Amino acid sequence: MLSANLVKPGVLPGALPHEAPATQEPLASQFADLYQQREVATLGMWVFLATEILFFGGPLTAYAIYGGRFSDDFVAASERLSVPLGALNTVVLLGSSLTVALAVRAARLGQFRSVSLLVLATIVLGVVFLGIKALEYSHDYAEGLIPGIRFTAEWRPGVEARHAELFFFFYFFLTLLHAVHMLVGLAAWAVLLLRTLRGRFSVRWNAPIEVAGLYWHFVDVVWVFLFPLLYLLRH
Amino acid sequence: MTTATVEPRPQMREPRPRGRIDYLNVDFGARSWLLTTDHKRIAILYLVSITLMFIVGGLFAVLIRLELATPPGDLVSADTYNRLFTMHGVVMLFFFLIPVIPSVLGNFLVPLMIGAKDLAFPRLNLASWYVYMTGALVALWAMLAGGVDTGWTFYTPFSTRSSHSYVIGTAVGVLILGFSSILTALNFVVTIHRMRAPGLTWFRLPLFIWSTYATSLIILLGTPVITVTLLLLAAERLLGIGIFDPRLGGDPILFQHLFWFYSHPAVYIMVLPAMGVVSELVTTFSRKTIFGYHFVAFASIAIAVLGFLVWGHHMFVSGQSVYASLIFSFLSYLVAVPSAIKVFNWTATLHKGSVAFQTPLLYAFGFIALFTIGGLTGLVLAATAVDVHVHDTYFVVAHFHYIMVGGTVMAYMGGLHYWWPKMTGRMYPEGWAKLGALIIFVGFNLTFFPQFVLGYQGMPRRYHEYAPEFQVLNVMSSAGATILGAGYALPMFYFLWSLRSGKEAGPNPWGATGLEWATSSPPPPHNFETTPTVTLPPYIYSRKEADVVG
Secondary structure (H helix, E strand, O other): OHHHHHOOOOOOOOOOOOOOOOOOOOOOOOOOOHHHHHHHHHHHHHHHHHHHHHHHHHHHHHHHHHHHHOHHHHHHHHOOOOHHHHHHHHHHHHHHHHHHHHHHHHHHHOOHHHHHHHHHHHHHHHHHHHHHHHHHHHHHHHOOOEOOOEOOOOOOOOOOHHHHHHHHHHHHHHHHHHHHHHHHHHHHHHHHHHHHHOOOOOOOOOHHHHHHHHHHHHHHHHHHHHHHHHHOOOO | OEEOOOOOOHHHHOOOOOOOOOOOOOOOOHHHHHOOOOHHHHHHHHHHHHHHHHHHHHHHHHHHHHHOOOOOOOOOOHHHHHHHHHHHHHHHHHHHHHHHHHHHHHHHHHHHHOOOOOOOOHHHHHHHHHHHHHHHHHHHHHHHHOOOOOOOOOOOOHHHHHOOOOHHHHHHHHHHHHHHHHHHHHHHHHHHHHOOOOOOOHHHOOHHHHHHHHHHHHHHHHHHHHHHHHHHHHHHHHHOOOOOOHHHOOOHHHHHHHHHHHHHHHHHHHHHHHHHHHHHHHHHHHOOOOOOHHHHHHHHHHHHHHHHHOHHHHOOOOOOOHHHHHHHHHHHHHHHHHHHHHHHHHHHHHOOOEEOOOHHHHHHHHHHHHHHHHHHHHHHHHOHHHHHHHOOEHHHHHHHHHHHHHHHHHHHHHHHHHHHHHHHOEOOOHHHHHHHHHHHHHHHHHHHHHHHHHHHHOOEOOOOOOOHHHHHHHHHHHHHHHHHHHHHHHHHHHHHHHHHHOOEOOOOOOOOOOHHHHOOOOOOOOOOOOOOOOOOOOOOOOHHHHHHHO
16 A cells, blocks of 8 residues: 555656656756756867867967977978869868757757758768868879878978978877868767657757857867868978 | 763674575675676775785885995895886886775765765766776886886976886876776766765765765866876887987976876875765764864865865975965965864864774874874975975975875775675774774874974985985884784785675664764665765764654
8 A cells, every 4th residue: 555655647656756756858867957968979079179179279289389499391391282172172071060050959849850950961071071071181192292101392592391281290190180180070960860769859859969069169169270270381 | 072982882782694685695706796886896996906016015115115224225226226126116106005095995986975876877887997996007017017117297308208107008098097097986986976876965974975076076076187198208219209308399397287287186086085084984983973064165275276276385396486386385385274274173172072092092192193194294395495405305205194094094994894894794902903003193293293303304216225324214114114014914914804704794883973873784776775864963962863864
């Protein structure tokens, strides 16, 4: 008799009274409610992005120091990069940030058809970016601009090849680091696209899309710094 | 000062009811441990693996002290000796001291202390243990394959050009470990921000939480820099590009800057959580609220911030600008202020308290004494002119062992004794534990105090042989190390013994405040039967205090 009284409608037998009723909501057991779960997810991403700034900060500092010390050699090396391709990639990536922002908005409004389309567009734009990047890398290889492996390019008199190589080292280090972040982001979008199509998100629960959006915008902003720092040294 | 023994409060002494479900007996088998997401079980996983790493690092220390018992290099070759002290440093710093208090005590206590059911990201927490294990295994593999001889600092260009040892293997191990630290710190920051129990405002948080929070900030902002620096080092070593090699146009001082930008704050990663532990111990065993709560709390944040601005004091003789050195020297003096605030506040807390000389407090006393010596000799080293004399001597070795072993390890041992009843539900044997604390204190001082003298007399660090006139002090140091080793072995035995034969602890054997004592020992899987509500600041031990604070 007593146990029958204790089981309230909507509460599974055995659940503690303060726990949320068992519903379809994807609430993890350590949280009180979905609001807390969302706050945790977004704060987690913001904290992660803070570490990312320091992660890119190390090589950027080194690059700035050597860029100041060997500025002429770095400018000469930077001229070998294709500004049109870099600029095109900037446009592509900024475009993908737009689709992400729209996807986050659509998720909040519960328009999950648009969310799927916009996430798909983001993935396409991300792949285009990496494709253009790969094209640039293959040009660099053909011209012998791969530091430590195939650095055979000719330099005009007065340019120290060692220093130009240092420039290209930072170019590859930073852009590869960025590309790895892009790949991680693309994998995340692919997972989220599947989940959206399977109807896992709702107006009440769409924090993963927002969190992935934060990450993607960050990766985008990193490129916005890398493009002028690497490509536009002569200007 | 009045003394009293803390007797377990009678009403707390009820034996653990048979059949009660706690985090240890809720499930059995290797699978239930290796796939757990319970922060308490993950803390135990860390406890076991970090203790193993401590033993590995200790074995290297044994060989070092054996070699240094006699002036000539008769036990090992110079090359082997280089590898021994390097691997001792790498294991002890990266795989023991940096993770030990956050990953073991922090993992166990943060959710309990703030009244949460678990950390914010339980699966990430388990992942961080696997990342730790991967890093440790890679580093151990590099050691078994032949080891590394660069010193734990990996200074270039020796590490990139001249060293014929497993630099990259070790660096990759350290790099992987860094991600483990980052994941744990991220978890703590988010948990402390977003998972506190109702009524648990920031200034009602236990000071251990404040120091864990400050530590996490340092880990989050410092660790990525060492990660990327080790990547650059590996790239230089593999590709022969002059990032840090002056022969190829690079700048070796830049490596030192990037390295110490993390590795000096790393000292605070080691010692800040220790300070948090000591704050808890001192209040509990003097049965008084902490003196100057806000000062102690903000001192942790101040140390975290200032700790990022002093790295250049490792580089006074590196060719760094004299003006930069002067500023770094000044800032290093400044960081002594919040450290001193803590020491004074602990002392003031003890004043007129009813002090109970239980084992955890003995360790806290050890911490306060040894940390003060280590801190003051740090000021000696931060003076630019004196540093030129004692740089790279045993004075430095003694100084940082006072901070790291005398400070961090003492506090860790104190914390382990203090929270052992909570973790296991059993009391450790008090008599043996007091003896252990005494042996460790004596052994520690006999090991490291002579090294101050040796260093001041000019014995350089990192050599396998030395002039005969240094022998007496070196023999003292080696003898002390033996005693210290016995002191560390003793707790391992009685802790294991207590698991089966220790007294039942009850929920609150110390009569302490704090939410972790408001639940049973060992705690149930989700920590609390009902989410607690907090209405008072921490450390309210008397009715009078409770009335004053309201």
